[in-house]
Structures are given as C-alpha cells and as structure tokens.
Amino acid sequence: MVIQVLVTAISLFVVGKAATAYVHKRIRIPAFVIWALFWVAIIVVVWQPNLTDRLAALLQVGRGADAVFYLSLVVIFYLLFRIYIRFERIDSHITTLVREIAILNKRVDDTKK
Amino acid sequence: MTRNDKRIFVLLPAYREAGVIGGIVSEIRQRYPHFSIVVIDDCSYDTTAQEAALAGAHVLKHCINLGQGAAVKTGVTFAIQNAADIIVHMDSDGQHVVSEIDLLLNPLLSGKADIILGSRFLANQSNVPTLRRLVLKAGILFTWFFSGLRLTDTHNGFRASTREAAQKIAINENRMAHASEILHEIVRHNLSYVEVPVTVLYTKYSLLHGQKSSNAFHIVTRLLWRKLFLE
Numbered sequence: 176m177v178i179q180v181l182v183t184a185i186s187l188f189v190v191g192k193a194a195t196a197y198v199h200k201r202i203r204i205p206a207f208v209i210w211a212l213f214w215v216a217i218i219v220v221v222w223q224p225n226l227t228d229r230l231a232a233l234l235q236v237g238r239g240a241d242a243v244f245y246l247s248l249v250v251i252f253y254l255l256f257r258i259y260i261r262f263e264r265i266d267s268h269i270t271t272l273v274r275e276i277a278i279l280n281k282r283v284d285d286t287k288k
Numbered sequence: 289m290t291r292n293d294k295r296i297f298v299l300l301p302a303y304r305e306a307g308v309i310g311g312i313v314s315e316i317r318q319r320y321p322h323f324s325i326v327v328i329d330d331c332s333y334d335t336t337a338q339e340a341a342l343a344g345a346h347v348l349k350h351c352i353n354l355g356q357g358a359a360v361k362t363g364v365t366f367a368i369q370n371a372a373d374i375i376v377h378m379d380s381d382g383q384h385v386v387s388e389i390d391l392l393l394n395p396l397l398s399g400k401a402d403i404i405l406g407s408r409f410l411a412n413q414s415n416v417p418t419l420r421r422l423v424l425k426a427g428i429l430f431t432w433f434f435s436g437l438r439l440t441d442t443h444n445g446f447r448a449s450t451r452e453a454a455q456k457i458a459i460n461e462n463r464m465a466h467a468s469e470i471l472h473e474i475v476r477h478n479l480s481y482v483e484v485p486v487t488v489l490y491t492k493y494s495l496l497h498g499q500k501s502s503n504a505f506h507i508v509t510r511l512l513w514r515k516l517f518l519e
Contacts (some may be wrong), residue, residue, distance in 0.1 A: 277348040
C-alpha cells in the first residue's frame with residue numbers, strides 16, 4: 176500500500192509539472208500528452224500489477240514485473256543515447272559561438288586601434 | 289615562389305602559458321619578421337593573452353575553455369579570413385624549435401605536398417620519455433589501422449599546410465583527438481603529405497603542462513564514438 180501511494184504521489188507531481196510547463200508554453204501539447212500518459216500508465220500498473228502479466232505473456236517473459244523491468248531498461252538506454260547526441264549538438268553549437276565571438280572581438284579591437 | 293611572396297600565419301593555441309608564450313612569439317617575430325603570429329588563448333586565467341599581445345601576436349580569446357582542437361580551428365578560420373597562403377601549427381609550451389619552421393616551409397613552398405607533418409621519430413634528436421614513446425608508437429599503429437596512414441609519428445602539433453588544404457580539413461574534435469582527426473581528413477580528401485624530422489623538447493615544464501599519456505584512452509574512445517555515431 177505504501178509503495179502504491181508513494182508512486183501515485185510522485186506520478187501526479189510529475190504530471191502537474193508537465194501541465195505547468197505546457198501552460199507556460201515550455202513544451203507543446205504532444206509532449207505533454209505523451210508524458211502524462213506515461214505517468215498515468217505507471218499509476219495504473221502500480222495499482223493493478225496483474226495487468227503486466229499480459230505484457231509478460233506477450234513478450235514471453237516469466238513475470239509481469241520482469242517484463243516492465245526489461246522494457247524500462249531498453250527505454251532508459253535509448254533515452255540516454257538521445258540525450259548524449261543532443262548534448263554533443265549543444266556542445267558543438269557552444270563551440271561555434273565561442274569561436275565566432277573570439278574572432279569578432281579581435282575584429283572590434285582592431286577597428287578601435 | 290619564395291616565402292616573401294606568401295602570407296604565412298603561425299598559429300599558437302595556448303592555455304596557461306604565461307611566462308613562456310611571450311618568449312616564443314618574440315623569437316618567431318625576430319626570426320620571421322613578416323609572418324603573422326596568432327595566439328589563440330583558450331580561456332587562460334593567467335596573463336597568457338597579455339604577454340602574447342605585448343610580444344606582438346594577434347590574440348584571439350576563447351571566453352570558455354574548449355580545448356586545443358577548437359583553438360586550432362579558431363586560428364585556422366582567422367588565418368583563412370585574413371588571406372593566409374600557408375598556415376603553420378605549433379605548440380605554445382616551447383616543445384617545438386622555432387628555427388625548424390623552415391623544415392616545414394621548404395617542402396611546402398617547393399610544392400612537394402599539401403601538408404607537411406613534423407615527426408619526432410624520423411631523426412632521433414628528441415628525448416622522448418619511455419612511456420610517452422610507447423603510447424605514441426601505439427598511436428601510430430592505431431592511425432595506420434583506422435586511417436590507413438603509415439606515419440612515423442602521430443599527435444605532433446608541429447605541421448604546416450597550404451590554405452587550400454586547411455580549408456578542406458574539418459576539425460570537429462575540440463580536444464586532443466583533433467590531431468588524429470586531421471590525419472583522417474588527409475585521407476578523406478586525398479591530400480598529399482610529407483613527414484619531416486623535427487625536434488620535440490621534453491622539458492620539466494612541458495611534461496607538467498602538456499598532454500598526459502593517459503589522455504590516449506580518451507582520444508581513442510572519442511574517435512571511436514565519432515566514427516560510430518556522429519559521422
């Protein structure tokens with residue numbers, strides 16, 4: 176019972192955060208819907224764990240909890256990969272900016288002389 | 289074609305080289321008065337930029353520390369924008385011998401190749417420490433395996449290229465892996481190259497200050513990552 180209440184509270188908190196981000200136009204509606212559905216699914220599964228047994232049967236894994244665990248791992252690693260690629264892109268953009276600023280500053284200094 | 293007809297830029301990427309950089313810039317200016325010297329200060333928190341400027345270099349300042357690769361790239365862009373014909377890359381910690389710039393320029397001016405690479409192993413005048421020697425030899429094998437270039441030295445920052453070659457070489461690695469990236473670019477663009485023997489001085493200062501042998505692992509993982517996912 177404790178874990179159900181705890182997970183539900185955390186999930187609702189995250190959905191609330193996503194809703195605030197949507198209201199303040201920091202994320203768009205598709206991102207909010209996907210994020211909200213994901214956390215609602217977590218609430219459903221934590222209250223009705225037997226539902227995951229169907230998923231386990233579908234994936235031919237012994238227990239529902241194992242199926243959720245394996246799928247979560249795949250999703251987490253995929254997200255990590257996406258974040259790393261994104262990080263590389265941001266890093267490259269910052270590099271471009273810093274290099275451009277260095278050259279522009281030099282040009283400004285030279286015109287002042 | 290003589291060197292006096294050419295606009296020659298010497299690039300010195302520098303990070304915390306106060307006390308050394310001024311002397312190097314002055315020596316280059318004295319020996320090669322018509323060369324343009326560009327110091328790219330990679331966000332040093334000492335007086336590197338001031339000392340370089342006082343000695344007569346053009347100084348470009350990164351507002352964030354990015355690494356030697358990014359500094360080299362900034363210098364190359366600046367040199368190309370300022371109509372450079374020949375671009376020389378050199379370390380700013382005093383490891384390279386200023387008078388040996390001639391060794392790089394002569395084959396370039398006679399049209400022998402698009403890029404001239406300094407090699408510390410072609411003649412045995414460099415006092416390379418044993419561990420560094422082993423790591424560099426492994427680097428030579430790695431380069432041969434990955435790019436097909438059979439060189440006698442890798443990760444030697446003393447090189448010179450024509451403007452055209454510099455425009456083709458894309459440097460995307462901000463840190464030390466850029467040295468390997470340049471070699472891969474030579475192969476990708478089918479550029480002609482020649483290795484010439486140069487001296488690399490291992491002083492107490494350069495060993496404390498320069499690249500660590502343990503960086504080799506980081507360089508290899510960066511290159512593999514780039515090859516697998518980013519290219």
